[in-house]
Amino acid sequence: MNEVPLLKxxxxxxxFYNSENIDVVSALSDISFSLAQKQCLGIxxxxxxxxxxxxxxxxxxxxxxxxxxxxxIEFSRDDTTINLLENLDNYPLHDIGSISSIVQRQFNRRKExxxxxxxxxxxxxxxxxxxxPKLAFNPYYSIGHQICEMIxxxxxxxxxxxxxxxxxxxxxxxxxxxPEARFYNNPYGxxxxxxxxxxxxxxxxxxxxxxxxxxxxxxLDTILQRNILNLLHDLQQELSLxxxxxxxxxxxxxxxxxxxxxxxxxxxxxKGTTKQVLASSENKHPYTRQxxxxxxxxxxxxxxxxxxxxxxxxxxxxYSCDEITSRISKTCAQSNPSLHNIDDDHAIRCWKYHDI
Amino acid sequence: xxxxxxxxxxxxxxxxxxxxxxxxxxxxxxxSYSSIIILVLIFGYFVSYFEYLPFDPEDLDLDYILxxxxxxxxxxxxxYLGRDTFSRLILGIEAxxxxxxxxxxxxxxxxxxxxxxxxxxxxxVTRTLSMINDSILAMPKLVLLFLVIAIFDPNIFYIMIxxxxxxxxxxxxxxxxxxxxxxxxxxxxxxxxxxxxYHSIILKHILWSNCRVILFSxxxxxxxxxxxxxxxxxxxxxxVQEPTPSWGNMVQSGSNYLLQGDLWSSTIPALAIMLVLSAxxxxxxxxxxxxxxxx
Ligand SMILES: Nc1ncnc2c1ncn2[C@@H]1O[C@H](COP(=O)(O)OP(=O)(O)OP(=O)(O)O)[C@@H](O)[C@H]1O
Ligand code: SF4
Ligand SMILES: [Mg+2]
Numbered sequence: 085m086n087e088v089p090l091l092k093x094x095x096x097x098x099x100f101y102n103s104e105n106i107d108v109v110s111a112l113s114d115i116s117f118s119l120a121q122k123q124c125l126g127i128x129x130x131x132x133x134x135x136x137x138x139x140x141x142x143x144x145x146x147x148x149x150x151x152x153x154x155x156x157i158e159f160s161r162d163d164t165t166i167n168l169l170e171n172l173d174n175y176p177l178h179d180i181g182s183i184s185s186i187v188q189r190q191f192n193r194r195k196e197x198x199x200x201x202x203x204x205x206x207x208x209x210x211x212x213x214x215x216x217p218k219l220a221f222n223p224y225y226s227i228g229h230q231i232c233e234m235i236x237x238x239x240x241x242x243x244x245x246x247x248x249x250x251x252x253x254x255x256x257x258x259x260x261x262x263p264e265a266r267f268y269n270n271p272y273g274x275x276x277x278x279x280x281x282x283x284x285x286x287x288x289x290x291x292x293x294x295x296x297x298x299x300x301x302x303x304l305d306t307i308l309q310r311n312i313l314n315l316l317h318d319l320q321q322e323l324s325l326x327x328x329x330x331x332x333x334x335x336x337x338x339x340x341x342x343x344x345x346x347x348x349x350x351x352x353x354x355k356g357t358t359k360q361v362l363a364s365s366e367n368k369h370p371y372t373r374q375x376x377x378x379x380x381x382x383x384x385x386x387x388x389x390x391x392x393x394x395x396x397x398x399x400x401x402x403y404s405c406d407e408i409t410s411r412i413s414k415t416c417a418q419s420n421p422s423l424h425n426i427d428d429d430h431a432i433r434c435w436k437y438h439d440i
Numbered sequence: 441x442x443x444x445x446x447x448x449x450x451x452x453x454x455x456x457x458x459x460x461x462x463x464x465x466x467x468x469x470x471x472s473y474s475s476i477i478i479l480v481l482i483f484g485y486f487v488s489y490f491e492y493l494p495f496d497p498e499d500l501d502l503d504y505i506l507x508x509x510x511x512x513x514x515x516x517x518x519x520y521l522g523r524d525t526f527s528r529l530i531l532g533i534e535a536x537x538x539x540x541x542x543x544x545x546x547x548x549x550x551x552x553x554x555x556x557x558x559x560x561x562x563x564x565v566t567r568t569l570s571m572i573n574d575s576i577l578a579m580p581k582l583v584l585l586f587l588v589i590a591i592f593d594p595n596i597f598y599i600m601i602x603x604x605x606x607x608x609x610x611x612x613x614x615x616x617x618x619x620x621x622x623x624x625x626x627x628x629x630x631x632x633x634x635x636x637x638y639h640s641i642i643l644k645h646i647l648w649s650n651c652r653v654i655l656f657s658x659x660x661x662x663x664x665x666x667x668x669x670x671x672x673x674x675x676x677x678x679x680v681q682e683p684t685p686s687w688g689n690m691v692q693s694g695s696n697y698l699l700q701g702d703l704w705s706s707t708i709p710a711l712a713i714m715l716v717l718s719a720x721x722x723x724x725x726x727x728x729x730x731x732x733x734x735x
Contacts, residue, residue: 140629143632143633145629145632145633147629192561199638203635206632206633206634206635207633207634207635207636208635210633211633211634212630212633212634214626214629214630215626216626219624219625219626219627220625220626220627220629220630221627221630222627222631222645222649222650223625223627223650224649224650225649233636234634237634237635237636238635286634287634290634290635
């Protein structure tokens, strides 16, 4: 199967200034993955590891300098492939490390270029469900109004009645209890679960080919979580969508996704099919193993993951790793491992699997 | 924040009484009072524009000096030169209506530009704009006004431009605070992500839907302030000059005869000023109470 992947991200790096605006911190470094048509990709990883930043980058929503500093995001649609980060190199960000007006001006040009590149796919091809659906709606309009706006903007339906009928059918499809009444509800009048459903309806109303969901079930009770996930699963099958799901719930990833990425401190530390990564086999990054153990035992025997030292050049997981052997301990402390393929499609960023 | 939770009234027909119930009786009274006064004002403006006045406002009639209301067709009496107060009152609307609207437009327009720039342009523009605002704030309004009056002729339009400019910072601050709150939510990002164009986000999703309360109530407030300023300055002799009538200089000329017991020619324009001012201030207050929804 030599199909062109729908989305191919290579060497994506994103940086931010730190709080004092003097130093650059790396939010993402060297992220590469690809997503086949009609597939589902899961992203797991601890809080602050850059999952949301990855998703925002896919839509070019970097609001602060320096933002995306390198990489390509190739999106394929109807046999044409476009690089969404095209022409960004024309506006290089010099002297990263001190905020200067040159950098700021360049950043603004880059942002314009980004907006230009991304305008064609935002909404139309890629939709996103934000972490907190209540905050992602405009508080003053009814959800029906906002869904209608999406339909008018991105589909060919233009008669007002048809748009409304379509919006109602979406609300119905995502399992709103009373679509007719909810159509006029303001977002704050909805419970968390209903709001999430409305968000899904809005995201799908533009008929995208890729749906991105950032922790779609956070803050919902367990039953609702299942319902929402089942809904997403059904919709994916039904509309032959591709999906990227960020979730802390490994079971979710297991049931929904074929492939999975494990993030840690802005890097992919393990990637592979869900079977390879989440099954209890031997070959695994120590962090992933810990994650799975925590999930199974609900008692976590992890080290203190708050202590992180990325700058010393060693493995970012060094201080919490409990699988360092004497063979690799020196290397672990000194240099960051690269992603190493241990199997087809299965890659791990750990010196354990390198020959040293 | 008002406790009234207004359900959607745009999609469902509601009778007048139901509307009143939703807004609250007090707010309805305020609203109807303000709208009646403002409608009368606009009507009066057009009446004088097309010169349908009962008397010529500049016509001296020395037989009827300082006559009380309802004397021989002079509904509101006459002033110290026997000119018809009612006609002069109507013509006086011209003195401030359009200039005040100019003041409002200046304040709101630049306020919007400053606030919106804080989201979509980079820091240096924002910093420059807020510096300009701060320097406007630092300048006392009256000093600025007298400066302009001293430099230029006492032209009402210059005065209104000053009033407009001096109100920019307050509009900008209110809007910026609101927009900062909105930025905390992800809905601006969400709107960008769903491909809505920037001008639609700014105009519809930010300004119209979320900031219109501020815009309306501030407009009414600035309008009130502009009218008050015009009246005060004309009263002091710095605004509209005789023989052109303005409510301020009518009060002034009438007040010379107050002690003789000829109350009417100064109290009637003063009353008119009070009615109009209260209409605008009440409108400003009520608009924010009625339109502000819980969110
Ligand atoms: N606009 C920004 N400016 C500066 N730093 C940022 C910005 N956005 C994100 N970051 C940083 O990037 C890192 C990754 O954040 P991100 O939101 O992607 O985490 P996450 O993996 O989504 O975590 P969570 O599971 O809690 O949502 C964090 O350390 C965060 O502080
Ligand atoms: S490289 Fe070393 S420190 Fe890093 S995860 Fe592997 S064993 Fe642990
Ligand atoms: Mg996140």
